[in-house]
Amino acid sequence: MTTLGDLAHARAGDKGDTSILVVAPYELDDYARVDDVLRAERVAVHFGVDASHVTIHPVPRLGAFTVVVRARLDGGVTRSRAADPHGKTLSGHLLDLVVEG
Amino acid sequence: MSTYRIGAGSGFAGDRFEPAEILAARGELDALVFECLAERTIGLAQQRAATSAGAGFDRVFLDRLAGVLPHLEPRTRVLTNAGAADPVGLARAVVDLLSAHPRGAGRRVAAVVGDDVTAVIPADARITGTDLTIGDLGDRLVSANAYIGAGAAMRALENGADVVITGRMGDAALFAAPIAVHHGWDDASPDQMAAPTLVGHLLECAGQLTGGYFADGGRKVVPGLATLGFPFADVAADGVADFGKAAGTGGLISRATVLEQLLYEIDDPGRYKTPDATLDLGDVRIDEVGSDRVRVSAASAQGRPEQLKVSVGVRDGFLAVGSIAYAGRGARERAELALQIVRERWEVVHGRDPGEVRADLQGYNSLRPWHEPAGEPAEVRARLSLRTFDRAAAALLHREVEALYTNGPAGGGGADLSLRETVGIVSTFIDRERVDPRVEMVS
Numbered sequence: 001m002t003t004l005g006d007l008a009h010a011r012a013g014d015k016g017d018t019s020i021l022v023v024a025p026y027e028l029d030d031y032a033r034v035d036d037v038l039r040a041e042r043v044a045v046h047f048g049v050d051a052s053h054v055t056i057h058p059v060p061r062l063g064a065f066t067v068v069v070r071a072r073l074d075g076g077v078t079r080s081r082a083a084d085p086h087g088k089t090l091s092g093h094l095l096d097l098v099v100e101g
Numbered sequence: 102m103s104t105y106r107i108g109a110g111s112g113f114a115g116d117r118f119e120p121a122e123i124l125a126a127r128g129e130l131d132a133l134v135f136e137c138l139a140e141r142t143i144g145l146a147q148q149r150a151a152t153s154a155g156a157g158f159d160r161v162f163l164d165r166l167a168g169v170l171p172h173l174e175p176r177t178r179v180l181t182n183a184g185a186a187d188p189v190g191l192a193r194a195v196v197d198l199l200s201a202h203p204r205g206a207g208r209r210v211a212a213v214v215g216d217d218v219t220a221v222i223p224a225d226a227r228i229t230g231t232d233l234t235i236g237d238l239g240d241r242l243v244s245a246n247a248y249i250g251a252g253a254a255m256r257a258l259e260n261g262a263d264v265v266i267t268g269r270m271g272d273a274a275l276f277a278a279p280i281a282v283h284h285g286w287d288d289a290s291p292d293q294m295a296a297p298t299l300v301g302h303l304l305e306c307a308g309q310l311t312g313g314y315f316a317d318g319g320r321k322v323v324p325g326l327a328t329l330g331f332p333f334a335d336v337a338a339d340g341v342a343d344f345g346k347a348a349g350t351g352g353l354i355s356r357a358t359v360l361e362q363l364l365y366e367i368d369d370p371g372r373y374k375t376p377d378a379t380l381d382l383g384d385v386r387i388d389e390v391g392s393d394r395v396r397v398s399a400a401s402a403q404g405r406p407e408q409l410k411v412s413v414g415v416r417d418g419f420l421a422v423g424s425i426a427y428a429g430r431g432a433r434e435r436a437e438l439a440l441q442i443v444r445e446r447w448e449v450v451h452g453r454d455p456g457e458v459r460a461d462l463q464g465y466n467s468l469r470p471w472h473e474p475a476g477e478p479a480e481v482r483a484r485l486s487l488r489t490f491d492r493a494a495a496a497l498l499h500r501e502v503e504a505l506y507t508n509g510p511a512g513g514g515g516a517d518l519s520l521r522e523t524v525g526i527v528s529t530f531i532d533r534e535r536v537d538p539r540v541e542m543v544s
Contacts, residue, residue, distance in 0.1 A: 009321060009357065011314065013366025016230060016528065022364035024357065026320065048471025059370045059383050064360055068368050074459070078141050078525040081420065081459040081486035082467070089468045 005095030008034050012091040017076040019087040021094055024064040031063055037099050038065055046097050047072055047090075067094065105283040107276055107300070108333035110135040110169065112307030114142060114159055114183070118168050120308065120331040120350070125172035127347045128333055132279040133169065135181035136272050136305050137162055143269055144414020144524035146185035147244040157187030158266075163198055166264075170204050180254060180275050184266040186244065188212040192266040192543040199264070199544075208544075211262035213253040215538035216269040218411060218531055219245045228413070229528040235413065243524055244414035247531055250376035250405075251297075252288040253538035254278035260542060269412060271376045276301030280336050291378040295402035296340025298378050299385065303344065303362055303397065307331045310344065310362045312352035325351020341398040343390065354393045363387070363397075376409055378402035408530040417488070417525035421495035423502030424463065424484040425509070425516040435510035436462050436483040442509055443485055443501045451497060458498065459486045483513075488523075495520050 004010075008025045025034045035058060044051040053070040073087045074080035108130045110121035114137045125133060137159050150157030162183035173179070184191040192212035199205030222245045224236035235242065246269035255278045257265045267275065277297035280286075286293035303310055310332040312323035330350025334342045346354055363382060367373050373380040381401045390396045427436045440460040448455040461467035463482035466474055483505075487498045499518040506513060 009317065009361070011361040011365040015366060015368065018368070020366050020368055022361055022367075024360050026357075048469075055368075057368075057370055059364065061384055062360060062364070062370075062382075062387070064364055066364055066367055066370055078523065079417065079488070081422075081488055083461060083463055083484060084468050093469050093472070 002099040003095060004034070004037055004097040004099060007099065008095070010091040010094050012088050012094075014073060014077060014086050017071055017073050019069045019072050019090050021067045021069070021091055022064055023067055023094065024062075028063045031060070033099070034065065037097060038067065043067060043069070043097070046094070102284050102338045104335045104337050105131050105280050106333055106335050107132040107134065107280060107304070109304040109307040109310070109331050111165060112136055112305065112309060113139060114161065116307060117329075118165060120329060121165060122168050122172055123347050123350060124331050124333060125169040125177070127349075130174070130177045130333065131283065132178040132180065133173070134276050134304070135162060135165055135179070135183060136275060136307070137181055137183040138185055138269065140412055141414070141524055141526045143185050143246050143412065144244045144526060146187070147414060148416075148524055150186050156190060158185045158191035158194075159183035162191065163194055166195060166198060170202050173204060178258060178263055178265070178279050180265045180267070180279065182267045182270055182272070182275055184212060184268045186217070186268060188214055188266045188268045189541055189543065192541070195264055195266060196544045208263040209261050209542065210264045210266065210544045211257035211260065212541045212543055213249075213257060213265060213267040213270065213538055214541060215253065215536065216246045216249045216267070217244070218247045218536055221535050222411060222529070222531060226529045226531065229530075231527070235529060238413070238415055241416040242413065243416055245411050247409040247411045247536045248376050249409065249536060249538045250274050250288060251278040251281060251294065253540055255282050255288055257540045257542070258282045260540060262542065272305040273298045273301030273375050274377055276304050277377060284336070284338055288377060291402040291405040294377040295380060295400040296342070297336065298375050299380060299397065299400040300334045300336055300342045302375070302380070303359065304332055304334060306362060308352065310358060311346045311354050312358055315353070315358050315361065321357070323353045327351060340400055341396060344395045344397065345393055354395055356387050356389050356395060359387050359395050359397065372403065374406050374410075376405070378405050407533060409533055409536055411529045411531050413527045413529055415525040415527055417523045418490035419492060419495045420486065420488050420521055420523050421498045422484065422486045422519045423499050423516070424482050425502060425505050425513045426480060426482040427510070427512055428480045429512070432479070432481045433462060433465055433477055435512065436481045438510045439483040439505050439513060440485065442505065446501055453494070457487060457489070460484070461486070
């Protein structure tokens with residue numbers, strides 16, 4: 001089984017109750033494949049949120065994407081009761097996304 | 102104009118000390134910048150200052166400065182936002198430190214004030230993402246600080262300051278200021294501020310550009326993380342910047358480390374708003390031009406925001422956490438039972454809302470509670486957390502978790518209880534004209 005982490009690397013940041021992750025394929029040749037995986041609907045299911053809470057910005061000239069997931073941080077870093085209030089660990093979760101085919 | 106070399110001395114208030122000392126000693130720096138002010142730090146600092154339980158500035162910066170001082174070249178300018186809620190207070194403490202050191206004599210110190218907008222923020226200003234206004238916060242409001250641009254720090258440098266202490270200046274602006282002064286760029290021109298702001302954006306987290314927060318498995322190998330070197334940039338007159346790190350230090354700077362740092366907290370890469378320029382990051386170029394040497398070019402701006410973002414500190418009560426650990430066969434099941442017991446007692450015995458207590462299984466899925474992992478964990482920690490204004494409720498949660506030792510499932514150990522008072526941060530916006538950053542020359 002191939003996961004996104006076999007093709008790409010990621011880092012998570014946060015603004016308020018929004019998690020913002022950069023994803024970049026290791027090889028530019030995999031850009032289209034990563035683009036196929038990063039559909040808002042699929043990412044939303046993977047993060048357990050409504051599809052309307054996910055926005056994906058392709059940045060083709062840099063060979064990267066930003067993945068924006070809203071309302072997943074229990075209120076954000078200063079309000080959250082969670083063990084990881086920043087959601088820094090969500091980069092590892094994103095890379096678990098299964099790549100089909 | 103000659104190329105300007107600027108280094109990052111810290112990426113947050115708790116950062117390591119010696120990478121800045123190594124940069125100062127080997128880096129031939131024109132400027133060294135210490136980013137020490139997280140979003141919520143200023144609210145906590147204002148609260149401390151108000152209760153006179155401590156200073157409104159980050160005292161650790163004095164140790165950082167004392168560490169680099171023996172290595173600093175006379176020309177090296179130092180900037181920091183460690184002034185937090187009291188830049189003038191820190192500036193005075195810096196003057197005392199410098200005057201007691203042979204390498205400090207004659208260095209002039211300035212403070213930038215005016216980011217505190219508590220007195221001028223309109224009561225009807227809307228809090229981002231809510232229906233509330235500033236007025237609705239009442240006496241829970243503890244601070245309101247605007248993210249100011251590079252302009253005031255540039256005036257301080259033009260006035261001859263060697264050390265500039267600020268509060269809530271935009272992180273990137275702290276770096277942009279000395280670069281822009283050197284190259285004669287105008288802080289009112291977003292096009293001229295695009296390049297130095299981009300350099301600041303990349304340097305602001307220090308070690309995160311040079312391989313910190315990057316290593317992962319066999320594919321993202323970073324040598325020498327224990328001796329990670331912090332980055333510097335050589336910024337040319339055309340705005341092109343070459344990034345590197347001090348010779349002999351650990352870490353790695355590559356296209357991938359720079360790319361992660363460029364975009365990782367940017368919602369819309371086409372419109373990254375900073376006080377000095379709205380950056381278009383989509384067309385930026387990143388090229389490896391040597392070993393641990395990366396060139397970043399093609400910074401561009403689409404004007405700058407008419408309003409400045411304001412970080413608003415809100416008294417938010419207490420966060421109480423209690424946890425207890427289980428191991429071996431059936432560990433997850435026993436930890437789950439522990440959570441259930443506390444939640445049941447919370448409702449039935451204490452008559453409180455069970456929804457106010459968050460329950461997690463650490464070691465299983467606490468970091469992604471919507472996720473169903475495969476397999477059973479060897480160890481798991483039952484963790485209960487509560488946000489409350491009621492100190493007695495916090496104490497009650499602690500008692501309930503501790504009581505699991507003799508009243509809960511088998512084999513619980515290592516109960517751990519914590520309580521801290523918290524300041525939440527929300528955002529609003531203020532018209533640029535209402536904010537008046539000023540320079541105070543302290544020596």
